Amino acid sequence: xxxxxxxxxxxxxxxxxxxxxxxxxxxxxxxxxxxxxxxxxxxxxxxxxxxxxxxxxxxxxxxxxxxxxxxxxxxxxxxxxxxxxxxxxxxxxxxxxxxxxxxxxxxxxxxxxxxxxxxxxxxxxxxxxxxxxxxxxxxxxxxxxxxxxxxxxxxxxxxxxxxxxxxxxxxxxxxxxxxxxxxxxxxxxxxxxxxxxxx
Numbered sequence: 001x002x003x004x005x006x007x008x009x010x011x012x013x014x015x016x017x018x019x020x021x022x023x024x025x026x027x028x029x030x031x032x033x034x035x036x037x038x039x040x041x042x043x044x045x046x047x048x049x050x051x052x053x054x055x056x057x058x059x060x061x062x063x064x065x066x067x068x069x070x071x072x073x074x075x076x077x078x079x080x081x082x083x084x085x086x087x088x089x090x091x092x093x094x095x096x097x098x099x100x101x102x103x104x105x106x107x108x109x110x111x112x113x114x115x116x117x118x119x120x121x122x123x124x125x126x127x128x129x130x131x132x133x134x135x136x137x138x139x140x141x142x143x144x145x146x147x148x149x150x151x152x153x154x155x156x157x158x159x160x161x162x163x164x165x166x167x168x169x170x171x172x173x174x175x176x177x178x179x180x181x182x183x184x185x186x187x188x189x190x191x192x193x194x195x196x197x198x199x
Contacts, residue, residue, distance in 0.1 A: 006194045010120050013120035014092055014117055015038070015093075015123060016119055017094065017096040018099075018164055018167070019125035019126065019127065021156060022127075022136055022139065024178065028187060028190065029096040031187040032191075035191060036094070039089060039093045039094070040094045041084070043097035043098040044097045046080070047079070076098070080108075090116075092120070101162070102163050105163060120172075121173065122172055123173075123176060123190055124173055125186070126176065131179060136149050174193045176190055176193070
């Protein structure tokens with residue numbers, strides 16, 4: 001199956017990326033967006049841009065991001081509904097960072113229905129914890145310090161793993177085991193899995 005077949009099946013629907021902190025969602029999202037000719041959107045980047053704007057909403061978001069806590073659902077829904085209604089996303093997108101927990105799933109379903117889309121599939125980048133620790137040691141981002149990283153990983157285990165199970169039960173999950181492959185090799189495996197859906 002070709003990339004064109006995947007694009008045709010995808011239509012205006014959305015591919016969601018899920019995984020632990022530092023699993024490589026941003027890298028894979030950008031690669032996938034380029035291959036499939038769909039915009040890559042990181043909910044984290046949208047939130048950070050809002051914070052940088054200094055708006056009242058941005059200040060509220062900032063308080064949650066600083067503590068490593070998840071942003072409340074009503075705030076997130078209002079924000080993402082506005083941002084994702086931009087016409088650049090009308091032909092679908094690669095969405096990284098949302099949903100993050102089970103309570104987000106009906107919210108993103110509704111947001112996408114209002115935009116004439118749905119979750120096409122979620123791609124779970126499953127990276128061993130030891131590998132994540134290695135990546136953290138090589139990264140200098142302030143929110144990836146030891147204590148904050150461990151907290152974010154615990155939030156992933158508590159909040160996101162049940163979401164992954166729910167997506168699996170909805171037949172909307174592709175699990176990609178990632179260890180020492182290059183980003184390009186992982187991307188090829190994702191494309192192969194997406195091609196299999198076209199058969």
